[in-house]
Amino acid sequence: MSFTQELRRWVDPIWQASFEHPFITGLADGTLPLDRFRFYVQQDSYYLTEFGRVLAVAASRAGDLAEASELAAHVRTTWHSSRGWQG
Ligand SMILES: Cc1ncc(C[n+]2csc(CCO)c2C)c(N)n1
Structure with missing residues (x-):
């Protein structure tokens, strides 16, 4: 596994949570x-x-x-x- 793949795997929980952040969901659906x-x-x-x-x-x-x-x-x-x- 490359260094960048390793870093990406390490931050995966944060990466995934960012998609559910109210700022992002509000921006996406126009309610922000x-x-x-x-x-x-x-x-x-x-x-x-x-x-x-x-x-x-x-x-x-x-x-x-x-x-x-x-x-x-x-x-x-x-x-x-x-x-x-x-x-
Ligand atoms: C916190 C934060 N992270 C990334 C960007 C993305 N971004 C948009 S313009 C730009 C500079 C060169 O294109 C960058 C890095 C941002 N705006 N704010």
Whole structure:
């Protein structure tokens, strides 16, 4: 079994439970209150900001420019995603 398969098996209970989470089921069936969704998106913008920073650090340490360019493109996508809720 590969390392990623091992990790996937290890988190399987959490993975499966995520499908039953009220946020996900509410989002899927359209009953999630708008304020809950708005709060999530606002909080997620903090996550995306820090995730973008991590990607930028990785880009700066890439082995070559091709790799750096790929990572920098992800930084840009992340930046746009983090700004999405602001219109
Ligand atoms: C907690 C959390 N985990 C994953 C994503 C998924 N996601 C959506 S945009 C983006 C950046 C690059 O595409 C990522 C990782 C998220 N939004 N919030």
